[in-house]
Amino acid sequence: MNTNLYNYILGIADNSLILGQRMGELCGHGPNLETDIACTNISLDLFGQVRGYFQYAAKIANDGRTEDDIAMLRKERDYLNVLLAEQPNTDFAYTIGRQFLFDVYHLLFLTELEKSKDLTLSAIAKKSIKEVRYHQRFSSDWVKRLGDGTEESHSKMQQAINDLWTYTDELFHQTEADKAMVEEGIGVDVTKLKKDYYEKVSTILEQATLEIPESKYFQKGGKEGIHTEHLGFLLSELQYMQRAYPNMDW
Amino acid sequence: MNTNLYNYILGIADNSLILGQRMGELCGHGPNLETDIACTNISLDLFGQVRGYFQYAAKIANDGRTEDDIAMLRKERDYLNVLLAEQPNTDFAYTIGRQFLFDVYHLLFLTELEKSKDLTLSAIAKKSIKEVRYHQRFSSDWVKRLGDGTEESHSKMQQAINDLWTYTDELFHQTEADKAMVEEGIGVDVTKLKKDYYEKVSTILEQATLEIPESKYFQKGGKEGIHTEHLGFLLSELQYMQRAYPNMDW
């Protein structure tokens, strides 16, 4: 199999998988019905994308594994999502901050991925862009509402952005699979998205009357499968049924 | 194998297993170092007891399963602990309340179990009584401190007792395995512990200036493997390694 392509797809899909799982945790517990619906909807969109990616990955792997095997039967060190995606729902400001910092990246990324030589990836990207544009609008709007809302919400939103900021730089790190795929005209050169990303993010943060963090220190590791301590617990839920009842159809 | 004896042991052991797991969750997060140490110690004692019970159960089952297989590879419907044991660490008052309401039962139970015709069970009981007497002193002391402490702690402790009270009656329900074991002089007739239990509990609650709940409604089901929604999540952590890495030695 084309290992680089396979790993490349996993890198993309795991972001949606893990973030989708986080959003799914909130279902039924949102601050009001409208946001509850929106968060569930984001989760739904992300899992829809995940299915597309993993079905394709299963085809490439061609070793009998299904989309579910790939999604739910890897070990913690084999998940390639960025650390940002796995951060917990500490409060609604974190949920929104995490979503926003990912959405801006996600939209830039998919817009480039649509130009991929790989037609399957291009097609998934095309379909996803519409969804992610909506996600970005939703999360940006809420960043503004919370940032420019009350004193309390401002401080919570700022705190969330400060804490999550440290995970943004990783979005623009290239893995070996990334580089190989860029070379082949299949992958996106994420390093080129960085400038636009921070500009877009900064614009929204300014509109939200929030300070742009100045930290020079960033965390990375997710793309190499070295995660924060949060991921293991998320996986124990995600994988529970597949692990406890192996080799069954559902 | 002696199915009744096997199930009887599981019923006892699962209480300690699940409660031990709950106490273990708190390790490093207690309100101060002394309570942190005490809670970890209770968890440690309970898991020590669990090992004794499950080693014995494995011997009885005699089907190649180990103590760990029995502890960690059953399905959610096969855990026989009382609902009380699985209630979450909502706050320290719940943790203490849960422990207290269980400890009083546990000590009464073990005191009877020590008289069992089954020498292994009797020996485990004898060893455990010393530990559980300490647990009961710890939890009773804290029920009093919180009940008769500040206004805030009083209200939290009362709330916890009110909520947890509904799970106390199940402690005195007899399963089929219970009845069979009582008949054989192996098991404890829990129905006979009820009066002493509520007397002891009431005495402490009164000393703690707390009201004794008057609810006539109780929850049960744990002894038949029908649990609250909390247990599944607890199990997904408890079982994670055994599920993800089957048939390995650690």
Place this chain on the structure above:
Amino acid sequence: MSEEQVRSLEKQFDERIERDEKIEPKDWMPEKYRKTHIRQMSQHAHSEIVGMLPEGNWITRAPSLRRKVALLAKVQDEAGHGLYLYSATETLGISREEMYEQLHTGKAKYSSIFNYPTVTWADMGTVGWLVDGAAIINQVPLCSTSFGPYARAMVRVCKEESFHQRQGYEIMLKLCKGTPEQKDMAQDALNRWWWPSLMMLGPTDAESVHTEQSMKWKLKRKSNDELRQQFIDQTVPQADILGLSIPDKDLKWNEERQSYDFGEINWDEFWQVVKGHGPMNKERIKARVNAWEGGEWVRDAAMAYASKNQERKEKQAV
């Protein structure tokens, strides 16, 4: 208004309903009609919202991506139903906040079935198959109820519910065609959910209040016992197809009635749950209250932001 005027309005009102005309929010209506509708519709909305919790419980643990997506979509639909049922109720002059207040303090009820825990994945099947099944039987007649906003909401709800029911049944089918372990799981879920589903159709006619008036207003077309019989007659053959046994030793086909006879329902359990002492009552309300209270700062921020924005616009307009 004179008593006579009121009586005349009431007469016209009754005649409109009789003629199957829809009553709209701006129309005159008897206070009792308004109150009854607020009670029933908000209870219905609450049921949708609380009903998200037992299924939401399995979202993070759904066994396949396909099922996870379907479950998310289903719970989202329920939130949507809640949303437009609340909106429809608001047309009667009560705010969503007031309705939440009633839910959180226990003044308003919701379907008591949601006070049972979802303990295995198979419960996602039975909840869809039985609970949505019973709900549809309750709700289909409401599509032609007299109050316009409610009737229109129900048309939409029923369409989605029947999709949900099929989805639940399909989960069961898959389990029953699966390994023995899966089939056991399905049977176990049926064992736990069967009786609560029968109770879902309400107390026996003998103990049911409000019925006569509700019939007149077309809030009800059949009695609880009739609906229950309909549910049983429809569901038993479905269980047969699954190869599952209904946990009722008294259940048998009555050739004469062309209907199933069935065993005694444990009404003590029903009333215990209705009165707030079911396995999950406290948890459900706690979850809703936590979400609402924990979300207060978020809602406050949204309001503050909206009014700032409004001011900004007004300033620009000057």
Place this chain on the structure above:
Amino acid sequence: MSEEQVRSLEKQFDERIERDEKIEPKDWMPEKYRKTHIRQMSQHAHSEIVGMLPEGNWITRAPSLRRKVALLAKVQDEAGHGLYLYSATETLGISREEMYEQLHTGKAKYSSIFNYPTVTWADMGTVGWLVDGAAIINQVPLCSTSFGPYARAMVRVCKEESFHQRQGYEIMLKLCKGTPEQKDMAQDALNRWWWPSLMMLGPTDAESVHTEQSMKWKLKRKSNDELRQQFIDQTVPQADILGLSIPDKDLKWNEERQSYDFGEINWDEFWQVVKGHGPMNKERIKARVNAWEGGEWVRDAAMAYASKNQERKEKQAV
């Protein structure tokens, strides 16, 4: 006190230390001695407490009951070490609350190794083997340090630590004798923990402050670089027994020095972590602050209860 008197006291003090006499809390001591000891001992206590977190992270997921019991016991020991190190530090005139305050605000440090995440079960092995191993090398000389309470605490700590280290090594042994998957897990953990463990022994001598004074007070017997070399020389053969490779391509036996040469340490990473920007710094402090703040009402209750009890006793005595 005149300057001369102080100098005389200092001279006597230095001589006592020279003679290997223990300094006790009530003895006169230079202010700098007190401050240095408060800093180092509280930092040591904090390390025990924060060090509970990375291992506590695996308690609920330990792969066997035996390992779970051992892990609980180990973390409990660490809490115990924290407890008597805080007590020993309190003899120098600082309260536990003040020390916590310093920890929570970032004024006080703790061993920076605990700012790395424990991502697999094998990390429980490497933490015991390498982290406790490095700790012992740091701590054994402290058993004969000049300040009595610290020296006595360290005797106890070191005994338990060496038990912990053996326990960690045994976890590694089991993994390395297990399936290929388990051995990979062990190698992966070694890869991640090796360099941070070397950093644990402190900055290179060139960059190390306080050293000379600490040597005099027997807070330090060897330089950081000497300790690091000792750690490496001791650990490499242990890795060989496990069949694991040290992730350092420059590592090789130097026949002349009878010691291992090793590669360049990434000091940028070290300083980044020390300055608070390691992978888990924020999380660790947040966990401690949450426990402390969340436990305030509990501590308040205990105090209120104690003073009520005191009053009751006094009344009875009257």
